[in-house]
Amino acid sequence: MKRIFVLLILFVLWAPSAAAQLQIYSDQQLAQDEKRYSERFQFLLQKGLLDFMTPDERRALQGVFIRHWTRGESPIAFFASVIDGTPVVTAPLESLKFIEDLSVAYAWRYQNRYSLEPMDEYLGMLKQQEAANPQGGPAPDPMTALGVPPGIWQQDQRVDDLSLRFRNTAWAFILAHELGHLRFGHTEEEASPEEIQRQEEVADAFAVDLLGRSGTIPMGMILWFQATAGYMKNRSDFASDAAYFEWMRGTAEHPVNGRRLRNLAAMLHQQAGAEYDPNNAEILRFIAERLAAIGETVENPEMQLLLKRCVGLRRLEDLRRLEDRPCY
Numbered sequence: 001m002k003r004i005f006v007l008l009i010l011f012v013l014w015a016p017s018a019a020a021q022l023q024i025y026s027d028q029q030l031a032q033d034e035k036r037y038s039e040r041f042q043f044l045l046q047k048g049l050l051d052f053m054t055p056d057e058r059r060a061l062q063g064v065f066i067r068h069w070t071r072g073e074s075p076i077a078f079f080a081s082v083i084d085g086t087p088v089v090t091a092p093l094e095s096l097k098f099i100e101d102l103s104v105a106y107a108w109r110y111q112n113r114y115s116l117e118p119m120d121e122y123l124g125m126l127k128q129q130e131a132a133n134p135q136g137g138p139a140p141d142p143m144t145a146l147g148v149p150p151g152i153w154q155q156d157q158r159v160d161d162l163s164l165r166f167r168n169t170a171w172a173f174i175l176a177h178e179l180g181h182l183r184f185g186h187t188e189e190e191a192s193p194e195e196i197q198r199q200e201e202v203a204d205a206f207a208v209d210l211l212g213r214s215g216t217i218p219m220g221m222i223l224w225f226q227a228t229a230g231y232m233k234n235r236s237d238f239a240s241d242a243a244y245f246e247w248m249r250g251t252a253e254h255p256v257n258g259r260r261l262r263n264l265a266a267m268l269h270q271q272a273g274a275e276y277d278p279n280n281a282e283i284l285r286f287i288a289e290r291l292a293a294i295g296e297t298v299e300n301p302e303m304q305l306l307l308k309r310c311v312g313l314r315r316l317e318d319l320r321r322l323e324d325r326p327c328y
Helices: 002-013 027-052 055-060 093-111 117-132 157-183 193-213 220-231 241-250 258-274 278-298 301-313 316-320
Strands: 065-067 079-083 086-090
Touching: 027 065, 027 093, 027 157, 027 193, 055 157, 079 157, 086 157, 093 117, 093 157, 093 220, 117 220, 117 301, 117 316, 157 193, 157 220, 193 258, 220 258, 220 278, 258 278, 278 301
Parallel strands: 065 086
Antiparallel strands: 079 086
């Protein structure tokens, strides 16, 4: 009881400040989902991940606590920390709901062979809104912005099945990644940016290996890295290669760059080579190829500038279209 009380105090003391930030959902919306998300994450931790860890890994993560702030610094904010000796993974409710809604939107569009262009354009709009509106404020949620019919997961079993695969495995990868940071002690605030970037790759490797042990096919990694690549800074946000690489060396603490995505793709190809089920092996190779393609896009400033131009020309209602449409 004493430990729970201490954690509750820490939750209050370490809650994010009231600084302005992009808001996609109301507090009421997030509160409605808190119990469901908390239960799902506990299940993922206990049955999806801890059960497949080695004794050394479980000892390193003994007493791990998952807290759900209402919001983080962005719609894709997750992080690990150690507070008073307790390993903590922070998974904000808004970030969890954002991934869930993106999963439904992607599944609906994919299953019906609708254009997927609006997915990237939506992320670009959010990114530009954050840059253009430092005071924060409301932004459209993925389901509304992308024209997804309300309750479609209840009406179309195909959409429900695929969206759950995306959501559950995206959450599983994110949680395993943050547990990797805790497993290897990546919580030193004084670490250099270069070391922090190396730690991201180590945590990725831990997550991919752990999901492989559990038999999880991480389809959600595609959606997660598409979202982070679309929302986070890239080469096109800088005036020169020198400025971009200086940012990479200096302040990019959680980089989504070509090197990281190529490493992930190589790990998944290796898993596919050891997979006894040919269907699973084929899916793992598909995920690897998609991650590598996202990495190429991230490293190609011309493609990023084209997307920026398209985002600038689109109106919010254009995101509801069902067909590809070039932007001139």
